[in-house]
Each structure stands twice: as C-alpha cells, then as structure tokens.
Amino acid sequence: MSQLPLMVEMTGLCAVVIGGGKVACKRAKALVENGAIVTIISPHLTDSLQELVSLGKIKWLDKRFEASDAREAFLLVVATDDEEVNERVLQVAAHIPLINDATNAERGNITFPGVFRKGKLTISVSTAGASPGLTSSILSKIREHYDDYGPYVDFLYECRQQIKHSSMDEGEKRRLLREIVEERYKDEEEQRQFKEAIDRRW
Ligand SMILES: C[C@@]1(CC(=O)O)C2=NC(=C\c3[nH]c(c(CCC(=O)O)c3CC(=O)O)Cc3[nH]c(c(CC(=O)O)c3CCC(=O)O)/C=C3\N/C(=C\2)[C@@H](CCC(=O)O)[C@]3(C)CC(=O)O)/[C@H]1CCC(=O)O
Numbered sequence: 001m002s003q004l005p006l007m008v009e010m011t012g013l014c015a016v017v018i019g020g021g022k023v024a025c026k027r028a029k030a031l032v033e034n035g036a037i038v039t040i041i042s043p044h045l046t047d048s049l050q051e052l053v054s055l056g057k058i059k060w061l062d063k064r065f066e067a068s069d070a071r072e073a074f075l076l077v078v079a080t081d082d083e084e085v086n087e088r089v090l091q092v093a094a095h096i097p098l099i100n101d102a103t104n105a106e107r108g109n110i111t112f113p114g115v116f117r118k119g120k121l122t123i124s125v126s127t128a129g130a131s132p133g134l135t136s137s138i139l140s141k142i143r144e145h146y147d148d149y150g151p152y153v154d155f156l157y158e159c160r161q162q163i164k165h166s167s168m169d170e171g172e173k174r175r176l177l178r179e180i181v182e183e184r185y186k187d188e189e190e191q192r193q194f195k196e197a198i199d200r201r202w
C-alpha cells in the first residue's frame with residue numbers, strides 16, 4: 001500500500017455511505033462538515049444519523065444496498081457489518097474514483113486519517129490502517145501541544161498576506177516569514193508589536 005496524503009475540496013461533490021451504524025456516522029459527519037453532498041444507504045440509522053437526516057443535512061435511502069445506489073458517487077464509504085454486502089459493494093464500485101472500506105483498509109483506495117483541527121491548522125495522522133489505536137494515542141499528544149494554535153495561525157495568515165503584497169525586497173520578506181514562525185509569536189503582545197512594525201513598513 002502506498003498512499004498519497006492530500007487535502008481534498010469536497011464542496012458540492014457526491015458521497016455515498018453504505019451502512020448506518022457508528023462508523024458510517026463518523027464518516028458521514030466528516031463528509032458533511034466538509035461540504036460533501038451525502039447520501040446514506042441503510043435499513044437502520046443511529047440516532048445521531050437520524051438527527052442529521054431530520055435537519056436535512058444528509059439524504060437517507062431506507063433500504064439495503066443495490067448496485068445502482070453507487071452510480072453517482074465521487075466518493076464511496078463501505079461501512080456495513082455484513083462482510084458479504086461489503087464485498088458486493090466493492091465489486092460494483094470499480095468506476096468510483098475514491099473508495100473507503102472502513103472494515104478493511106487494504107481494500108479501498110483511500111483511508112480516513114485521524115484529524116486534529118483548530119481553525120486553519122489541520123494535523124492528520126495515519127498508520128495506513130496498521131493501528132488506529134496508535135493513531136488515536138498520537139492524536140491525544142498532538143491535542144495537548146497544539147490546542148491553542150488557532151489564533152496564532154490566523155495571525156500568521158494575516159501577516160503573510162501583508163508581507164507578500166508589500167513592497168519589501170524578496171530577502172526581507174523571506175526573513176520576516178521565517179521570523180514569525182518562532183514560538184514566541186504565539187504571545188499576543190509579541191504579535192501586536194510585530195503587526196505594528198510591518199504596518200509601519202507597508
Ligand atoms: C483515526 C480514526 C479516525 C476516525 O475513525 O475517524 C480511525 N480509527 C479510529 C479509532 C479506532 N478504530 C478502531 C479502534 C479499536 C482498536 C483497534 O482495533 O486497533 C480505534 C481506537 C479508538 O477508538 O481509540 C477499530 C478499527 N478501525 C479500523 C478497523 C478495520 C481494520 O483494521 O481494517 C478497526 C477494527 C474493527 C473491528 O475489528 O471490529 C480501520 C480504520 N480506522 C481508521 C481511522 C482508518 C485507519 C487510520 C490509520 O491509518 O491509523 C481505518 C482504515 C478506517 C478508514 O479509513 O475508514 C479513529 C481515532 C480518532 C480519534 O481518536 O480521534
């Protein structure tokens with residue numbers, strides 16, 4: 001298995017999730033939160049999925065999987081507890097660009113990493129399916145270290161836009177962009193002073 005890590009813009013793309021249990025629920029939420037148009041195929045749903053259906057956030061087809069259900073999908077998640085069904089879905093899904101088999105990492109062509117997200121900062125962790133437990137424990141450590149990085153990344157974004165579009169020479173721009181990633185700029189007072197300094201040179 002050799003997987004390319006990517007950030008994918010899913011807004012407006014069609015995702016089909018087969019199964020309505022706990023795993024399907026995690027995947028459907030992640031997809032909806034990131035703009036995908038999600039359809040769930042399953043004779044049962046968890047309460048949490050029911051709620052998303054009632055809110056109109058996902059579409060539910062209350063039925064067992066049939067081959068025609070996956071026709072329109074750009075991304076397909078296979079997440080039933082019936083191995084025969086999962087195999088049948090994979091057999092008819094060869095034309096779908098992105099396939100996640102939540103029951104066997106080696107069968108699809110994408111896996112979902114563990115994700116830590118704060119504002120513009122995203123840190124993804126994958127073991128290529130080797131140990132979701134290790135992924136979970138690495139994520140806990142990441143959470144401890146990066147929990148307060150949201151506002152800092154916003155500060156970096158704003159300064160970088162300003163520096164990039166300023167009339168400073170390229171060497172000076174590079175120097176400043178390197179300087180602001182020093183840990184001390186997580187401090188609000190340091191940020192304020194830096195902003196003032198680049199405002200003066202704008
Ligand atoms: C990271 C995380 C994200 C998320 O789920 O959103 C995630 N699993 C998480 C936790 C977790 N999952 C499981 C346990 C129990 C301990 C254990 O079994 O080891 C724990 C631990 C726990 O709960 O702490 C059971 C399990 N998971 C998979 C299988 C099937 C198989 O191994 O093939 C089985 C056995 C099922 C069974 O036998 O019944 C498969 C996958 N799980 C993945 C992701 C993908 C690979 C990620 C990677 O590369 O590391 C992949 C391939 C699915 C995919 O791509 O969709 C999330 C932590 C998020 C967080 O902590 O925030």
Ligand SMILES: NC(=O)c1ccc[n+]([C@@H]2O[C@H](COP(=O)([O-])OP(=O)(O)OC[C@H]3O[C@@H](n4cnc5c(N)ncnc54)[C@H](O)[C@@H]3O)[C@@H](O)[C@H]2O)c1
Nearest residue numbers: 019020021022023041042044064065079080081085102103
């Ligand atoms: N990826 C992960 O992180 C992870 C974690 C735990 C378990 N799993 C595996 O994922 C699978 C699902 O786990 P779960 O906890 O969500 O199970 P679950 O029992 O909560 O849900 C299974 C769902 O599959 C649906 N289903 C059954 N037959 C169907 C059919 N013919 N068509 C459509 N839907 C059908 C059921 O209605 C139910 O909603 C299991 O095989 C489990 O081993 C994966």
